[in-house]
């Protein structure tokens with residue numbers, strides 16, 4: 409090849425390389441907005457980085473500032489991974505990874521056997537050699553001046569990496585680090601949320617039985633099974649029972665919430681639940697004493713419908729709506745509970761127009777209600793409207809959030825309306841079978 413041919417060849421290789429780097433950067437930038445999960449992003453990084461860096465294994469380790477550890481989070485390899493897998497960790501301080509991460513300068517080791525001979529105590533080198541790796545190219549992931557972690561490219565063959573690979577990496581390092589940092593941040597948040605939900609579940613679960621026991625023992629005392637109480641003693645025990653019941657309700661909300669947050673809500677739909685007898689009536693019985701105490705009456709207008717749904721969960725929803733009407737409704741007024749069948753036209757996946765049947769529940773009470781701008785707060789977690797009229801009314805602000813999650817799980821919808829100062833109405837609907845069987849109303 410003549411000198412000018414060699415020049416053309418080099419020029420071509422250079423341009424091809426440049427084009428490859430540009431393409432990789434584009435791929436990485438798209439990842440910022442892709443909404444992909446951490447592992448999906450790393451899969452894309454794996455595929456795209458092959459255009460500019462050779463490897464038959466790529467792994468990612470994150471640096472945790474809190475404990476000073478670098479922990480491997482993701483490994484993908486063409487060959488079997490025996491030792492240096494997910495979860496492999498090392499202390500950053502004093503390690504050979506520290507200067508890479510701190511100075512942001514990649515490192516090439518092209519013969520790990522030779523490297524081990526020079527550093528016989530290196531546990532990581534021993535382990536990676538056992539995995540059959542011969543060359544290693546370690547790259548820092550940094551965003552601004554924050555150390556995120558390290559990206560390891562490895563090969564079964566010695567002498568795989570050249571200084572040009574360092575240039576390739578540095579060219580895309582910023583786009584890569586930002587893409588990884590963003591998904592890692594989202595992943596960390598999801599993990600934190602999961603941990604919080606698990607702690608919540610654990611605490612609530614442990615509280616439930618002792619609280620129930622306090623209420624039961626209190627009940628035994630007031631009923632005089634262990635000796636007659638004076639009026640004053642009885643009044644104190646009643647208060648103890650009321651407070652325990654308040655806590656039991658709170659604990660129930662927290663258990664539901666934690667299961668929703670971890671995605672572990674137990675959803676066991678029955679094929680044909682009698683909505684009046686299995687959902688509405690039992691909860692009306694539970695709310696009756698509280699309604700009576702506030703001088704309220706509960707009126708009903710019920711169609712006898714059966715629906716495929718989880719009766720236990722629907723009871724939670726209906727109980728909260730009715731309980732809210734009793735708590736936040738006006739004293740000595742009426743609450744109206746309705747259950748009706750409604751049908752709407754909808755489009756099936758096939759594009760066909762179909763008639764869809766729904767069971768529509770509603771609970772309406774007189775009372776202060778809520779203003780239109782408060783509507784969006786109602787179904788959010790831990791939100792209470794704190795109307796002056798409801799001072800002293802207890803609640804965790806979770807009931808409607810939980811209710812909404814349960815209704816969504818049924819493929820339904822929940823909504824609320826109010827005329828402030830006059831009334832409030834909460835409605836939800838769940839799908840019925842196409843040709844809903846009607847059960848006969850009792851005579």
Ligand SMILES: Nc1ncnc2c1ncn2[C@@H]1O[C@H](COP(=O)(O)OP(=O)(O)OP(=O)(O)O)[C@@H](O)[C@H]1O
Pocket residue numbers: 657661728732733736737773775776777778786791792793794795802803804805806807808809832
């Ligand atoms: N019928 C209603 N009339 C007026 N305000 C209501 C009514 N129902 C709910 N709200 C308002 O919405 C808030 C949220 O209700 P939600 O059921 O989620 O929580 P809560 O009743 O405070 O507590 P929990 O149900 O968890 O015991 C209530 O605190 C109250 O301010």
Ligand SMILES: [Mg+2]
Pocket residue numbers: 728731732803807808
């Ligand atoms: Mg409530």
